[in-house]
Amino acid sequence: MALVGGDGFGAALLESALLRTLGIEVVAVFDRDPASSRRFGIGRKVLPLSRLGDEIAAAKIEAAVLATAASEVQEAYDAVCAARVRLVVSFASQLLERRDGVAVHYAHAADRLLRAIALSPGRSS
Secondary structure (H helix, E strand, O other): OEEEOOOOHHHHHHHOOHHHHHOOOOOEEEEOOHHHHHHHOOOOOEEEHHHHHHHHHHHOOOEEEEOOOHHHHHHHHHHHHHOOOOEEEEOOOOOOOOOOOOEEEEOOHHHHHHHHHHHOOOOOO
C-alpha cells in the first residue's frame, strides 16, 4: 500500500499499530513537502509527490491511503489513479470526483451518511 500524506494524520496512522495488526504493509509514503514530514518522526523516507507514479509502478502497488488535507485530496487521488492504483481509502472530508475502475472507500462520516440516504426505504429523490 502507498500512503499519500506523510504528516499529521498520515504520520499518526504509520506510527499506530493498526496497519500492522491488519497485516497491511506501507511500501511508500508520499507528501507534497517531504521535509515537513521529518518533524513527525515517522521513521521512514517520505518521497515527493512527483515520484508517486514511478514508485507505485515499480513496486506494483495496487492500494493507496489518502491522508492529505481536503484541499489536496483530489490531486492526490488523480495521481494514484494515473499510477493505476485500484483501491483508495480516503481520510479527507471532501468527496472525490471518482474514476472508473478504482474502488473508493471513505473513512469519514460523509460516506456513511450518503449510504444511509441511498439505502433508506421510501427514498423519493
